Amino acid sequence: MGNGRITKKWLKCDPQQPANEVAQAAFANRLNKIAKLSEDSSFHFEEDIEHIHDLRVATRRGQAMLRFFREFADPKALEQVVKSLSKIRKAAGRARDLDVLIDRTQPLEFLLRKRKKAQKPIVAAHAEYVESGLLRSQIEKLCDASQTTVAADSRLGTVAFADWAIPIIVTIIEKSLATWPNSTSDIQRLHDLRIELKHLRYTIELVGSALDPNVKSDTYPLLRSVQSVLGNINDHGVAIEKITKWLRKLNDEEQIAALGKILESEEARLAEAIESFQNDWASQDSPARRALVNGLPKRGQ
Numbered sequence: 001m002g003n004g005r006i007t008k009k010w011l012k013c014d015p016q017q018p019a020n021e022v023a024q025a026a027f028a029n030r031l032n033k034i035a036k037l038s039e040d041s042s043f044h045f046e047e048d049i050e051h052i053h054d055l056r057v058a059t060r061r062g063q064a065m066l067r068f069f070r071e072f073a074d075p076k077a078l079e080q081v082v083k084s085l086s087k088i089r090k091a092a093g094r095a096r097d098l099d100v101l102i103d104r105t106q107p108l109e110f111l112l113r114k115r116k117k118a119q120k121p122i123v124a125a126h127a128e129y130v131e132s133g134l135l136r137s138q139i140e141k142l143c144d145a146s147q148t149t150v151a152a153d154s155r156l157g158t159v160a161f162a163d164w165a166i167p168i169i170v171t172i173i174e175k176s177l178a179t180w181p182n183s184t185s186d187i188q189r190l191h192d193l194r195i196e197l198k199h200l201r202y203t204i205e206l207v208g209s210a211l212d213p214n215v216k217s218d219t220y221p222l223l224r225s226v227q228s229v230l231g232n233i234n235d236h237g238v239a240i241e242k243i244t245k246w247l248r249k250l251n252d253e254e255q256i257a258a259l260g261k262i263l264e265s266e267e268a269r270l271a272e273a274i275e276s277f278q279n280d281w282a283s284q285d286s287p288a289r290r291a292l293v294n295g296l297p298k299r300g301q
Contacts, residue, residue, distance in 0.1 A: 013209050015210040019159050019165065020072050027146065028139065034130075052122070063086070066082055072146050108255070180289075201220070204220060222291055226281050236267075
């Protein structure tokens with residue numbers, strides 16, 4: 001295998017390769033993809049609304065990677081990159097929410113105007129962090145500083161990737177599963193679970209080469225499945241919150257009527273998404289949840 005080569009999702013490496021070499025490759029390979037996605041999201045978003053989604057996913061994957069390999073990084077250099085990725089991701093948040101809503105409803109002029117306005121923060125973030133060269137400079141400093149960090153700790157320079165990574169992923173798994181509610185009555189807890197499982201999924205993509213192949217082939221798809229259900233709950237919940245706020249401020253009866261119909265649809269879809277989670281994932285005894293939990297690495301294995 002390569003020395004930390006990253007495909008669109010998976011980091012491929014030799015499990016016995018020094019962990020610091022894998023971290024170095026991951027820092028550069030995963031983060032450098034973000035510049036092109038930022039450009040596409042800023043200037044080619046009308047060609048494919050998934051550009052913005054891909055940018056947000058890439059920044060989340062980048063942040064998950066930085067948290068996972070933070071032991072090999074200079075804290076100050078790492079924090080600078082984390083903050084930049086966070087600002088790029090947040091700049092695209094409102095546009096992505098509107099893209100999702102418009103894609104599954106009628107393209108009201110009211111929504112299209114808001115979507116046009118939501119593009120401005122994306123272009124501004126691209127100019128500030130990518131076109132200026134700031135993000136590239138921060139990534140270079142992160143890679144350079146990480147070599148100094150490893151040189152100061154002999155263990156970091158010799159430990160095999162599998163020996164270092166597996167105990168960490170097990171801890172992340174335990175933390176994620178501990179947030180799993182047995183009830184769907186608390187939407188905030190479902191949101192917290194979605195974030196935890198997303199972090200877990202992106203981290204498993206980094207450790208896949210060191211895990212049992214069944215984790216990638218059987219367990220990872222289950223993780224994607226429950227995350228998709230939770231994502232639907234979040235999308236409909238966000239849409240309901242936004243539409244409710246808009247309705248409070250509108251005076252145009254035609255717009256109020258049109259948004260009212262969309263609100264009713266979103267409320268019905270939210271109820272369906274919650275029911276789907278309740279049926280397939282809420283109970284510890286549900287087959288899908290049990291298969292997911294049993295397929296994840298455990299302490300002492």
